[in-house]
Amino acid sequence: MSDPFYQLQWQRLDLALLQQPQPEVWICQLHCAVPSIAGNKWLKLKYHIQQIQQHNKSGILSFGGAFSNHLLALAAAGQHFGFSTVGVVRSHQPDLANPTLQQCRKLGMQLQFVSPALYRTKTTAMLLAELQQQYPDYLIVPEGGTSAAAVQGVAELPLAATPNGPADLLCCASASGGTIAGLIVGSNGTPVLGISVVKDASLSQKISVLLPEPASQWHWQLQPELTNRAYGKFTAETLHTCLELATQQIYTEPVYTGKALHTLLQLLARGELAPYRRIAFFHTGGLQGLAGLRYRSLIRDADYCKLSGAN
Numbered sequence: 001m002s003d004p005f006y007q008l009q010w011q012r013l014d015l016a017l018l019q020q021p022q023p024e025v026w027i028c029q030l031h032c033a034v035p036s037i038a039g040n041k042w043l044k045l046k047y048h049i050q051q052i053q054q055h056n057k058s059g060i061l062s063f064g065g066a067f068s069n070h071l072l073a074l075a076a077a078g079q080h081f082g083f084s085t086v087g088v089v090r091s092h093q094p095d096l097a098n099p100t101l102q103q104c105r106k107l108g109m110q111l112q113f114v115s116p117a118l119y120r121t122k123t124t125a126m127l128l129a130e131l132q133q134q135y136p137d138y139l140i141v142p143e144g145g146t147s148a149a150a151v152q153g154v155a156e157l158p159l160a161a162t163p164n165g166p167a168d169l170l171c172c173a174s175a176s177g178g179t180i181a182g183l184i185v186g187s188n189g190t191p192v193l194g195i196s197v198v199k200d201a202s203l204s205q206k207i208s209v210l211l212p213e214p215a216s217q218w219h220w221q222l223q224p225e226l227t228n229r230a231y232g233k234f235t236a237e238t239l240h241t242c243l244e245l246a247t248q249q250i251y252t253e254p255v256y257t258g259k260a261l262h263t264l265l266q267l268l269a270r271g272e273l274a275p276y277r278r279i280a281f282f283h284t285g286g287l288q289g290l291a292g293l294r295y296r297s298l299i300r301d302a303d304y305c306k307l308s309g310a311n
């Protein structure tokens, strides 16, 4: 289905550095009229927004960490489309100077802070019922925006249609599983490789539950990212890869897309993807997270500028 709200940009990755014949790798970026909703965010949100419009709800409540790409995208969508937003944030101590939360507030999002312990119970019926009682007129959307509606939106992405012809492998970073589930459903049988950037032993199961038919009917695989770092942590090598990619005008951050591409490059270097001819990688956005990494001194100012394309 055509969607006037976004445009796709394709960039071919220069793999000369890998020094052996390799499949082509194409990076697919989704640019939106509202930049904070770029990447997978618009695709995951669009049918939630349609639901609140159809049911005359006043807003959307969702969950995220203190530097959540999803919450910022939701706040931006709320401001753009004129609905209210509530962000339930996992944080001991509210730090309102954090650049992500500052932006969320500027965009009109109401923030509620919950302790990590309480947050862990966020899917329990009791907490959800409490929140629904507090915000009776809101649609409650799970963390990361992952739901059947998100899968429906991502499934519309024509990721296999690279400018050089059909891809024979689709790839993306995976955390809560909604994006890869959408790619799988929309893949028309093209195999999908998700690179997990979280240490979550139940991720495969979460993805399976999102698929409309038994998981065995589809061609997909989950590969843990290869630096073996916890979610949100990254190695100097991953950061180096992100900086290298920036020299090709492919801007990434090291928590999601950069980490996944670093693993993809390692798999290519090992020859593990040699059977494929053309790989399409979905750039899921998240560049706003760079400001949070700089804020916590996890990247230097100079790297922030390079990674965000400022110089």
Ligand SMILES: Cc1ncc(COP(=O)(O)O)c(C=O)c1O
Pocket: 039, 040, 069, 070, 144, 146, 173, 174, 175, 176, 177, 178, 179, 180, 256, 257, 284, 285, 286, 287
């Ligand atoms: C930039 C970015 N990439 C990838 C993902 C992973 O997507 P999913 O949670 O749907 O697996 C996220 C999380 O939503 C994200 O913010």
